[in-house]
Amino acid sequence: MKRAKPTQFRVKYSHCDQMGLVYHVNHLEYFEWARSDWLRQNLRSYAEIEAEGYYLVMTEANLKYLKPAHYEDILEVSVKPIYWGNSRIDFDYSIMRIDDNANICIGVTRHCFTNKGGKPISMPSDLKQLLTSKPSEC
Amino acid sequence: MKRAKPTQFRVKYSHCDQMGLVYHVNHLEYFEWARSDWLRQNLRSYAEIEAEGYYLVMTEANLKYLKPAHYEDILEVSVKPIYWGNSRIDFDYSIMRIDDNANICIGVTRHCFTNKGGKPISMPSDLKQLLTSKPSEC
Amino acid sequence: MKRAKPTQFRVKYSHCDQMGLVYHVNHLEYFEWARSDWLRQNLRSYAEIEAEGYYLVMTEANLKYLKPAHYEDILEVSVKPIYWGNSRIDFDYSIMRIDDNANICIGVTRHCFTNKGGKPISMPSDLKQLLTSKPSEC
Amino acid sequence: MKRAKPTQFRVKYSHCDQMGLVYHVNHLEYFEWARSDWLRQNLRSYAEIEAEGYYLVMTEANLKYLKPAHYEDILEVSVKPIYWGNSRIDFDYSIMRIDDNANICIGVTRHCFTNKGGKPISMPSDLKQLLTSKPSEC
Numbered sequence: 001m002k003r004a005k006p007t008q009f010r011v012k013y014s015h016c017d018q019m020g021l022v023y024h025v026n027h028l029e030y031f032e033w034a035r036s037d038w039l040r041q042n043l044r045s046y047a048e049i050e051a052e053g054y055y056l057v058m059t060e061a062n063l064k065y066l067k068p069a070h071y072e073d074i075l076e077v078s079v080k081p082i083y084w085g086n087s088r089i090d091f092d093y094s095i096m097r098i099d100d101n102a103n104i105c106i107g108v109t110r111h112c113f114t115n116k117g118g119k120p121i122s123m124p125s126d127l128k129q130l131l132t133s134k135p136s137e138c
Numbered sequence: 139m140k141r142a143k144p145t146q147f148r149v150k151y152s153h154c155d156q157m158g159l160v161y162h163v164n165h166l167e168y169f170e171w172a173r174s175d176w177l178r179q180n181l182r183s184y185a186e187i188e189a190e191g192y193y194l195v196m197t198e199a200n201l202k203y204l205k206p207a208h209y210e211d212i213l214e215v216s217v218k219p220i221y222w223g224n225s226r227i228d229f230d231y232s233i234m235r236i237d238d239n240a241n242i243c244i245g246v247t248r249h250c251f252t253n254k255g256g257k258p259i260s261m262p263s264d265l266k267q268l269l270t271s272k273p274s275e276c
Numbered sequence: 277m278k279r280a281k282p283t284q285f286r287v288k289y290s291h292c293d294q295m296g297l298v299y300h301v302n303h304l305e306y307f308e309w310a311r312s313d314w315l316r317q318n319l320r321s322y323a324e325i326e327a328e329g330y331y332l333v334m335t336e337a338n339l340k341y342l343k344p345a346h347y348e349d350i351l352e353v354s355v356k357p358i359y360w361g362n363s364r365i366d367f368d369y370s371i372m373r374i375d376d377n378a379n380i381c382i383g384v385t386r387h388c389f390t391n392k393g394g395k396p397i398s399m400p401s402d403l404k405q406l407l408t409s410k411p412s413e414c
Numbered sequence: 415m416k417r418a419k420p421t422q423f424r425v426k427y428s429h430c431d432q433m434g435l436v437y438h439v440n441h442l443e444y445f446e447w448a449r450s451d452w453l454r455q456n457l458r459s460y461a462e463i464e465a466e467g468y469y470l471v472m473t474e475a476n477l478k479y480l481k482p483a484h485y486e487d488i489l490e491v492s493v494k495p496i497y498w499g500n501s502r503i504d505f506d507y508s509i510m511r512i513d514d515n516a517n518i519c520i521g522v523t524r525h526c527f528t529n530k531g532g533k534p535i536s537m538p539s540d541l542k543q544l545l546t547s548k549p550s551e552c
Contacts, residue, residue, distance in 0.1 A: 009423075013450060013460065014443050017289060018296045018347065019188075024196040025170075025290060029163045029428050036427060040486075046427065047486045050157075057206070058162040063199045068256065071294065072454075072461045118206060147285075151312060151322065151431060152305050152439060156485065158432045167290050174289060178348075184289065185348045209432065210316075210323045295464075300472040301442045308439075326433075333482070334438040339475045344532060394482065 005041060007034040007077045008098070011069055022069040027105045028061055031093045034077035035109075038091075043127055053115060054124055056089075060110035066103045074098040084131050087113045087120040143179060145172040145215045146236070149207055160207040165243045166199055169231045172215035173247075176229075181265055191253060192262055194227075198248035204241045212236040222269050225251045225258040281317060283310040283353045284374070287345055298345040303381045304337055307369045310353035311385075314367075319403055329391060330400055332365075336386035342379045350374040360407050363389045363396040419455060421448040421491045422512070425483055436483040441519045442475055445507045448491035449523075452505075457541055467529060468538055470503075474524035480517045488512040498545050501527045501534040 007030075017023040039046050046056065069075060076096050083090040088110065095105040113123045122128070145168075155161040177184050184194065207213060214234050221228040226248065233243040251261045260266070283306075293299040315322050322332065345351060352372050359366040364386065371381040389399045398404070421444075431437040453460050460470065483489060490510050497504040502524065509519040527537045536542070 012443070013293060013446060014299055014301060016294045018292045018294055019193055019195075020294045021195070023290055024199065025163055025167045028166055028199075029426070032163075032427060036486075045486050047484070055157050057157075057159070057203070059203050061162065061166075061199070061201045061203075065195075065197050065199075068195070070461070072450075072459050150305070151308060152437055154432045155427060156430045156432055156434045161428055163428060167288070170289060174348075183348050185346070208323070210312075210321050295469055295471075297471070300475065301439055301446075304439045304442055304475075331433055333433075333435070333479070335479050337438065337442075337475070337477045337479075341471070341473050341475075344471070 005037070007037045007079075009033070009075060011071055011073045011075060013071055016071045020070060022073075022104075024063075024065060027063055027065065027095060027107070030075065030077050030095060030105075031061075031063075031079070031091070031107060031109060034079040034093060035091055038079045038081075042130060043124075049124060052124065054121070055114045055116060055118075056111050057114050057118070058109055059088075059112050061107065062109075063105060063107040065105050067097075069095075069097060069104045075104065081131055082108070084123070084128075086122050089113075089123065089127075089131075143175070145175045145217075147171070147213060149209050149211045149213060151209055154209045158208060160211075160242075162201075162203060165201055165203065165233060165245070168213065168215050168233055168243075169199075169201075169217070169229070169245060169247060172217040172231060173229055176217050176219075180268060181262075187262060190262065192259070193252045193254060193256075194249050195252050195256070196247055197226075197250050199245065200247075201243060201245040203243050205235075207233075207235060207242045213242060219269055220246070222261070222266075224260050227251075227261065227265075227269075281313070283313045283355075285309070285351060287347050287349045287351060289347055292347045296346060298349075298380075300339075300341060303339055303341065303371060303383070306351065306353050306371055306381075307337075307339075307355070307367070307383060307385060310355040310369060311367055314355045314357075318406060319400075325400060328400065330397070331390045331392065331394075332387050333390050333394075334385055335364075335388050337383065338385075339381060339383040341381050343373075345371075345373060345380045351380065357407055358384070360399070360404075362398050365389075365399065365403075365407075419451070421451045421493075423447070423489060425485050425487045425489060427485055430485045434484060436487075436518075438477075438479060441477055441479065441509060441521070444489065444491050444509060444519075445475075445477075445493070445505070445521060445523060448493040448507060449505055452493045452495075456544060457538075463538060466538065468535070469528045469530060469532075470525050471528050471532075472523055473502075473526050475521065476523075477519060477521035479519050481511075483509075483511060483518045489518060495545055496522070498537070498542075500536050503527075503537065503541075503545075 015026045078094045082092045093107045153164045216232045220230045228248045231245045291302045354370045358368045366386045369383045429440045492508045496506045507521045
């Protein structure tokens with residue numbers, strides 16, 4: 001498992017609320033942007049995984065908001081898997097502002113692989129293999 | 139403190155993802171819809187509170203997703219304050235589907251009152267009074 | 277075809293931008309909330325229509341923003357079909373603020389019924405029948 | 415006025431609806447991503463312009479949806495100003511998919527510069543100057 005290149009983007013106008021801060025719901029969406037990038041870089045795109053019949057359903061999300069972010073800030077989201085079972089996987093995230101290295105938000109999400117009908121199933125075998133291979137630097 | 143009338147709404151098309159489920163980020167937004175309704179019913183609108191110079195900034199969010207919700211489901215969100223300090227307040231939420239009483243999602247959010255500059259300040263005194271009054275059925 | 281009860285809702289915090297106005301993208305989403313309500317009241321829910329294999333794809337949208345709306349405003353969206361062909365249908369919208377009867381936004385959207393593969397198909401026959409029946413007050 | 419580098423991004427999961435297509439509201443948001451990039455590349459960030467007291471309010475939007483886009487598509491949005499007056503400016507957009515050069519969506523938006531109170535005001539003088547300078551290739 002290689003260390004994925006962190007996701008970087010500039011905060012959109014639509015992501016800011018009338019306090020002039022990134023609206024708190026978007027941080028949870030930013031986590032997904034990073035999770036998608038991690039999957040694409042380490043395995044294949046989630047679009048392909050879904051087409052194979054695996055649905056990665058979120059079962060839990062925990063976020064701590066540390067500092068506010070603003071319109072036009074360049075943010076970087078790091079992500080890594082921290083725990084997994086047969087059908088379950090947990091990811092850990094950190095959102096940082098590039099300009100001043102400020103820690104904006106940290107969090108953890110828990111997911112379960114299901115089939116289209118919503119029944120838990122084993123994760124794709126190559127993902128399992130990737131996770132259990134000795135991580136060089138994940 | 140009276141028990142606020144729970145927030146009810148029909149799931150929008152835009153809230154569903156390509157799995158055909160309510161996209162997990164929206165549950166956190168639904169929490170806010172209920173929190174706003176609670177404030178308006180128990181105190182006054184958050185718009186007025188913000189105009190008075192109080193900003194209710196989110197510092198933590200925790201969600202557990204129990205069952206998927208779908209387009210056109212009628213959902214009900216209940217909310218109540220469960221802990222508070224001088225400038226801090228925690229809310230507890232439950233999202234239920236009206237049709238079959240299914241528990242869709244539960245969660246807790248933590249907030250801090252700040253001034254416009256982001257400095258923690260004491261919450262509005264009438265909110266403090268409301269919270270510390272003997273709750274009849276909150 | 278009966279006159280559908282207009283869609284009413286309170287503007288959400290998440291819908292406002294850092295100018296303190298409803299962000300312009302949301303008006304287009306509000307149109308859909310009204311279109312969904314119109315379908316449900318006049319025919320059946322779009323969820324059912326989609327389950328029958330009809331996809332109502334947007335091909336054109338035109339919006340005029342007349343007055344800004346703000347957080348906690350109660351808005352009402354009216355909608356009516358104004359033109360239709362075999363697979364095509366145009367809707368006309370008006371967003372009004374309840375409090376002062378201000379006209380917030382007007383617009384028109386054009387849609388095409390397609391099958392799941394994206395090929396244009398005839399609209400559901402009962403919708404066609406509804407549209408061509410003498411409108412009492414649409 | 416230089417030709418701005420077009421905005422490129424990968425379609426997010428949250429932008430797709432249960433038809434598996436980019437939900438039509440997002441195209442209007444994509445226009446803004448490109449408009450912001452154009453301003454930053456040609457003048458300065460809209461954040462700074464807003465801090466100087468200029469608000470760029472949308473007064474009209476017109477979109478034509480030509481082909482559907484999907485999750486993980488890499489899209490490119492081009493934008494250029496096509497008409498302007500004292501306080502008004504129109505932008506023209508085109509969204510293209512990188513992979514197959516498919517034209518996804520075209521559109522035009524009209525804006526008015528206002529002060530914080532919503533009154534129309536002249537646009538920043540350096541923007542006026544930029545627009546009226548002989549465009550090399552805008």
